[in-house]
Amino acid sequence: MIDSTHKKYPPRIDKRVINHQYLPCSLDILIKETILPFDCYIKRYGDYVVIIQAGTYISGELLEKMSNNKEIYLLKEDSEKIGQYKTELNVIDLSDSRFNVLETCEERLSVMYTTMSNAMKAIFDNRDEKLPLEALYTYLDQLAKCVDLETNILSLLLKNIPDEYTTHHHSTNVAFFAVILAKAIHLSQEEIIDVGFTGLVHDIGKIRIDSNLLLKPSRLDDDEYEIVKHHADDGYAILADNGIINQKILNGVRFHHERLDGSGYPKGLRRKLIPKYAQIVGVCDVFDALTTKRTFRKNYTSYEALLVMKQEMASQFDDLYVNTFIKLLSRNS
Ligand SMILES: [Fe+2]
Numbered sequence: 001m002i003d004s005t006h007k008k009y010p011p012r013i014d015k016r017v018i019n020h021q022y023l024p025c026s027l028d029i030l031i032k033e034t035i036l037p038f039d040c041y042i043k044r045y046g047d048y049v050v051i052i053q054a055g056t057y058i059s060g061e062l063l064e065k066m067s068n069n070k071e072i073y074l075l076k077e078d079s080e081k082i083g084q085y086k087t088e089l090n091v092i093d094l095s096d097s098r099f100n101v102l103e104t105c106e107e108r109l110s111v112m113y114t115t116m117s118n119a120m121k122a123i124f125d126n127r128d129e130k131l132p133l134e135a136l137y138t139y140l141d142q143l144a145k146c147v148d149l150e151t152n153i154l155s156l157l158l159k160n161i162p163d164e165y166t167t168h169h170h171s172t173n174v175a176f177f178a179v180i181l182a183k184a185i186h187l188s189q190e191e192i193i194d195v196g197f198t199g200l201v202h203d204i205g206k207i208r209i210d211s212n213l214l215l216k217p218s219r220l221d222d223d224e225y226e227i228v229k230h231h232a233d234d235g236y237a238i239l240a241d242n243g244i245i246n247q248k249i250l251n252g253v254r255f256h257h258e259r260l261d262g263s264g265y266p267k268g269l270r271r272k273l274i275p276k277y278a279q280i281v282g283v284c285d286v287f288d289a290l291t292t293k294r295t296f297r298k299n300y301t302s303y304e305a306l307l308v309m310k311q312e313m314a315s316q317f318d319d320l321y322v323n324t325f326i327k328l329l330s331r332n333s
């Protein structure tokens with residue numbers, strides 16, 4: 001059996017379960033960087049024996065070790081748990097003992113990152129404008145509790161986020177950056193969660209844009225850029241339709257492309273007229289865009305991106321936010 005601390009491989013086969021019904025299942029059921037909520041079995045000498053115990057963290061290393069087993073078995077009575085696990089919106093509760101087996105900040109953030117980006121992938125893939133707000137808010141609440149600025153959190157995060165651009169990873173990255181930045185400038189816990197949520201859904205309006213246009217491997221022409229610019233207003237409308245009435249969040253999404261010098265959109269707002277959440281999310285958005293690989297340009301290192309934002313784009317962002325980002329990065333590197 002693989003111990004729930006996932007550190008005692010090879011497994012000891014020490015548990016036999018009889019008089020149960022087992023369902024054969026492929027290894028695809030195991031999702032990397034999640035916590036398995038049910039026992040997993042293999043067949044050995046005609047008996048079913050536990051190979052991965054419920055509560056085990058599914059690391060990449062564990063998946064590799066499991067790859068020799070062509071078929072695994074699950075208990076039929078666990079069907080409900082299995083269904084929830086596969087929905088990709090399975091919320092991991094920080095107070096849950098299964099989550100507490102994760103000893104390091106890195107492991108916890110990794111599980112949160114995967115859970116959040118899977119949820120955003122499902123939203124963008126399905127283009128369903130009815131958002132799972134409760135689940136999304138729960139993620140942000142958990143993330144805000146877990147972020148500890150005394151650790152090297154920003155470096156850990158930057159080390160682990162994928163290089164390639166996808167809208168769901170971008171949304172998750174911006175949410176993580178926004179929570180870290182909001183915490184570093186000492187916003188209240190409630191505001192940290194709200195700013196993080198604004199970051200997570202800042203590009204939600206893009207579910208109304210054709211994916212061929214979003215994933216176009218070259219620069220957009222003027223007409224295409226006009227279409228893409230609609231996502232800011234569309235994001236506001238989608239969130240309002242979902243019953244969100246918090247104007248800070250709504251305007252944070254609507255104005256995240258506004259710039260202090262008036263060069264942004266949709267309104268060309270200047271300086272103090274740009275809401276705080278929009279400014280914070282805007283800085284995180286640009287930082288992520290610059291550091292992510294795109295087919296039409298190279299990606300910058302974190303240091304280069306912040307240098308560009310501090311120098312070439314200096315008129316666009318409030319120094320407070322860019323400088324805080326730089327301090328976080330230099331302290332943690
Ligand atoms: Fe955007």
Ligand SMILES: [Fe+2]
Binds near residue numbers: 170203285
């Ligand atoms: Fe964005």
